[in-house]
Amino acid sequence: xxxxxxxxxxxxxxxxxxxxxxxxxxxxxxxxxxxxxxxxxxxxxxxxxxxxxxxxxxxxxxxxxxxxxxxxxxxxxxxxxxxxxxxxxxxxxxxxxxxxxxxxxxxxxxxxxxxxxxxxxxxxxxxxxxxxxxxxxxxxxxxxxxxxxxxxxxxxxxxxxxxxxxxxxxxxxxxxxxxxxxxxxxxxxxxxxxxxxxxxxxxxxxxxxxxxxxxxxxxxxxxxxxxxxxxxxxxxxxxxxxxxxxxxxxxxxxxxxxxxxxxxxxxxxxxxxxxxxxxxxxxxxxxxxxxxxxxxxxxxxxxxxxxxxxxxxxxxxxxxxxxxxxxxxxxxxxxxxxxxxxxxxxxxxxxxxxxxxxxxxxxxxxxxxxxxxxxxxxxxxxxxxxxxxxxxxxxxxxxxxxxxxxxxxxxxxxxxxxxxxxxxxxxxxxxxxxxxxxxxxxxxxxxxxxxxxxxxxxxxxxxxxxxxxxxxxxxxxxxxxxxxxxxxxxxxxxxxxxxxxxxxxxxxxxxxxxxxxxxxxxxxxxxxxxxxxxxxxxxxxxxxxxxxxxxxxxxxxxxxxxxxxxxxxxxxxxxxxxxxxxxxxxxxxxxxxxxxxxxxxxxxxxxxxxxxxxxxxxxxxxxxxxxxxxxxxxxxxxxxxxxxxxxxxxxxxxxxxxxxxxxxxxxxxxxxxxxxxxxxxxxxxxxxxxxxxxxxxxxxxxxxxxxxxxxxxxxxxxxxxxxxxxxxxxxxxxxxxxxxxxxxxxxxxxxxxxxxxxxxxxxxxxxxxxxxxxxxxxxxxxxxxxxxxxxxxxxxxxxxxxxxxxx
Numbered sequence: 157x158x159x160x161x162x163x164x165x166x167x168x169x170x171x172x173x174x175x176x177x178x179x180x181x182x183x184x185x186x187x188x189x190x191x192x193x194x195x196x197x198x199x200x201x202x203x204x205x206x207x208x209x210x211x212x213x214x215x216x217x218x219x220x221x222x223x224x225x226x227x228x229x230x231x232x233x234x235x236x237x238x239x240x241x242x243x244x245x246x247x248x249x250x251x252x253x254x255x256x257x258x259x260x261x262x263x264x265x266x267x268x269x270x271x272x273x274x275x276x277x278x279x280x281x282x283x284x285x286x287x288x289x290x291x292x293x294x295x296x297x298x299x300x301x302x303x304x305x306x307x308x309x310x311x312x313x314x315x316x317x318x319x320x321x322x323x324x325x326x327x328x329x330x331x332x333x334x335x336x337x338x339x340x341x342x343x344x345x346x347x348x349x350x351x352x353x354x355x356x357x358x359x360x361x362x363x364x365x366x367x368x369x370x371x372x373x374x375x376x377x378x379x380x381x382x383x384x385x386x387x388x389x390x391x392x393x394x395x396x397x398x399x400x401x402x403x404x405x406x407x408x409x410x411x412x413x414x415x416x417x418x419x420x421x422x423x424x425x426x427x428x429x430x431x432x433x434x435x436x437x438x439x440x441x442x443x444x445x446x447x448x449x450x451x452x453x454x455x456x457x458x459x460x461x462x463x464x465x466x467x468x469x470x471x472x473x474x475x476x477x478x479x480x481x482x483x484x485x486x487x488x489x490x491x492x493x494x495x496x497x498x499x500x501x502x503x504x505x506x507x508x509x510x511x512x513x514x515x516x517x518x519x520x521x522x523x524x525x526x527x528x529x530x531x532x533x534x535x536x537x538x539x540x541x542x543x544x545x546x547x548x549x550x551x552x553x554x555x556x557x558x559x560x561x562x563x564x565x566x567x568x569x570x571x572x573x574x575x576x577x578x579x580x581x582x583x584x585x586x587x588x589x590x591x592x593x594x595x596x597x598x599x600x601x602x603x604x605x606x607x608x609x610x611x612x613x614x615x616x617x618x619x620x621x622x623x624x625x626x627x628x629x630x631x632x633x634x635x636x637x638x639x640x641x642x643x644x645x646x647x648x649x650x651x652x653x654x655x656x657x658x659x660x661x662x663x664x665x666x667x668x669x670x671x672x673x674x675x676x677x678x679x680x681x682x683x684x685x686x687x688x689x690x691x692x693x694x695x696x697x698x699x700x701x702x703x704x705x706x707x708x709x710x711x712x713x714x715x716x717x718x719x720x721x722x723x724x725x726x727x728x729x730x731x732x733x734x735x736x737x738x739x740x741x742x743x744x745x746x747x748x749x750x751x752x753x754x755x756x757x758x759x760x761x762x763x764x765x766x767x768x769x770x771x772x773x774x775x776x777x778x779x780x781x782x783x784x785x786x787x788x789x790x791x792x793x794x795x796x797x798x799x800x801x802x803x804x805x806x807x808x809x810x811x812x813x814x815x816x817x818x819x820x821x822x823x824x825x826x827x828x829x830x831x832x833x834x835x836x837x838x839x840x841x842x843x844x845x846x847x848x849x850x851x852x853x854x855x856x857x858x859x860x861x862x863x864x865x866x867x868x869x870x871x872x873x874x875x876x877x878x879x880x881x882x883x884x885x886x887x888x889x890x891x892x893x894x895x896x897x898x899x900x901x902x903x904x905x906x907x908x909x910x911x912x913x914x915x916x917x918x919x920x921x922x923x924x925x926x927x928x929x930x931x932x933x934x935x936x937x938x939x940x941x942x943x944x945x946x947x948x949x950x951x952x953x954x955x956x957x958x959x960x961x962x963x
Contacts, residue, residue: 352376527544
């Protein structure tokens with residue numbers, strides 16, 4: 157018998173100076189590790205240095221089982237005659253290293269060697285007592301972990317098989333006892349997602365567009381809870397906001413993937429929405445040469461150019477680079493509203509040894525759009541008339557970020573990681589508010605301006621250890637993270653000329669508002685300590701964790717010369733259990749908690765307690781052996797407690813006796829079939845209710861939370877025949893009805909949106925060129941959704957033609 161093991165593997169400046177000192181000290185520590193690694197490298201050659209290191213944890217066992225585990229963890233194909241390895245044992249291997257190093261240690265003392273026939277296919281060879289080695293013929297047995305894939309790297313196609321979003325470790329999704337969805341770069345490219353909101357629109361449990369078309373920032377909810385303002389992450393680090401209108405922006409083209417982690421995740425991330433989080437994973441340098449340029453043109457005068465370049469900056473691969481850029485000049489279906497951006501993201505990786513690497517990630521982004529893209533609303537009727545001014549009305553934002561990811565493996569078992577990022581955002585948001593003058597066509601207007609400056613530092617230290625206690629294998633993670641934020645907000649209003657609906661003039665002089673209504677400095681310091689253990693016993697996978705947070709926030713009112721501070725602390729945790737069968741089924745169950753500070757004081761001067769989230773989840777994942785697919789079904793029961801509600805004794809006061817519950821069913825599948833067909837599908841049932849309240853919402857459904865949602869996307873490209881290279885795709889998203897008001901007396905209608913694409917991959921001398929035509933909202937379904945009487949309209953039809961060249 158022959159076997160082949162394969163896997164699809166008080167003073168802002170003073171405060172900032174202290175933070176700078178912290179960053180410098182940790183950077184020096186990273187440099188010390190790098191010097192140590194260089195010294196080791198000078199003493200002995202590093203086998204497999206050209207390949208990226210990854211974690212291995214294979215205990216002593218039979219060689220047959222050890223090779224199966226190696227194939228799963230490395231993504232390599234290993235072939236050997238099965239009869240020859242029966243009864244042979246391996247000493248195992250554990251630690252972070254290249255696949256060559258791991259395989260060499262795995263075979264130590266077994267009497268076998270190996271030869272590498274191509275990039276990741278290995279033939280094992282028996283070493284007889286006489287000279288020579290006898291190669292053996294392989295046959296294929298496929299695994300299910302993603303060949304060569306890592307939790308932070310590129311994914312070929314639609315199906316990601318590894319993720320770090322739920323564990324902060326490189327873990328197979330099928331072995332993670334929690335619902336996770338990963339939107340890959342290929343999904344983003346095929347659907348021409350213009351925002352992260354567009355990218356996650358087909359994901360189970362995720363609601364987008366509840367505030368209609370708004371290019372200022374993404375608006376995302378998970379399992380009935382908003383996550384935009386409290387659960388926005390980039391590369392595992394928090395992206396804070398001012399709580400006004402300044403949010404970090406993200407270009408989808410710069411993302412390798414988007415991870416949606418569903419349910420409470422405070423155990424690793426601290427204060428967060430109970431619904432979950434959205435983690436954007438940046439494109440990083442890699443060894444493979446990347447050369448891609450794309451030009452786009454579309455309706456509403458949309459023009460965009462983008463490029464992605466990368467590869468080795470040194471011949472030996474010690475230094476890698478990546479450069480991603482986007483430039484867009486675009487209108488929207490509201491004539492005077494633009495959606496312009498300039499984006500540049502250089503990154504560099506330095507790998508002085510197989511044990512050490514440092515990646516520096518930087519970004520610059522400038523964007524401009526409307527300060528308020530919402531049309532004028534007359535009573536309960538949302539009109540199609542935009543009452544703003546094309547020069548005054550704007551959101552103009554400049555953003556810089558710089559950070560690094562450092563990793564050093566001390567030995568085979570112990571690895572240290574440190575991720576850090578500094579960010580700076582300056583935002584100008586100007587808009588007008590309108591009211592009917594009484595004649596039915598003239599609108600009186602008032603000008604408003606929100607001027608914001610924000611700085612933030614995020615830091616996450618992690619120490620990971622792999623070891624075994626008898627038959628139990630552990631991946632133990634201990635960490636400390638920190639987030640600092642310092643913001644200034646100036647809010648002002650002023651006079652603005654009226655505008656006539658029948659003869660509009662959108663180009664009138666409006667002075668910068670001078671009547672200051674708010675002038676605030678906002679500061680925050682968040683510190684968390686956490687520990688997590690991932691245990692593996694045969695087919696069982698158990699994950700447990702605990703964390704404690706300290707959250708300090710200060711708001712200084714510069715008009716009243718008052719300063720309010722609030723300190724909160726919370727302990728959170730989780731536990732999850734999963735059983736991985738040989739047939740590809742993986743039933744799981746989990747329990748997790750979260751917390752979120754609730755700023756403010758009650759009538760007695762006491763600070764409000766943090767809200768708390770608790771979730772029970774049970775489900776099953778299915779990944780057929782040998783397939784490139786993943787199906788997940790999950791049931792959950794999620795509650796948010798300590799919600800503020802009206803004090804029945806004092807209507808001007810609030811008490812924290814409220815509670816909101818969300819429970820439901822989520823079905824999701826993704827597949828890359830060998831026929832050239834790629835599929836995405838999801839169904840969401842959300843039973844959300846206010847279960848405790850002293851207000852009219854008791855027993856009612858929270859506003860803008862639909863009970864049912866469903867989606868389906870398919871893309872097919874034949875690889876042979878007369879139509880080879882000519883493909884296309886289509887998608888449908890259905891969002892059920894929801895309520896507009898707390899008392900559930902007004903409903904938002906359900907709506908359906910269709911998307912489509914046709915593309916052609918050229919051959920011959922034009923190989924590497926793709927022509928594509930994408931149409932979003934094919935039928936121009938401009939749905940209207942309202943929240944507490946304020947109504948918003950969805951984006952109309954978008955048409956994007958593109959030409960992409962890769963070489």
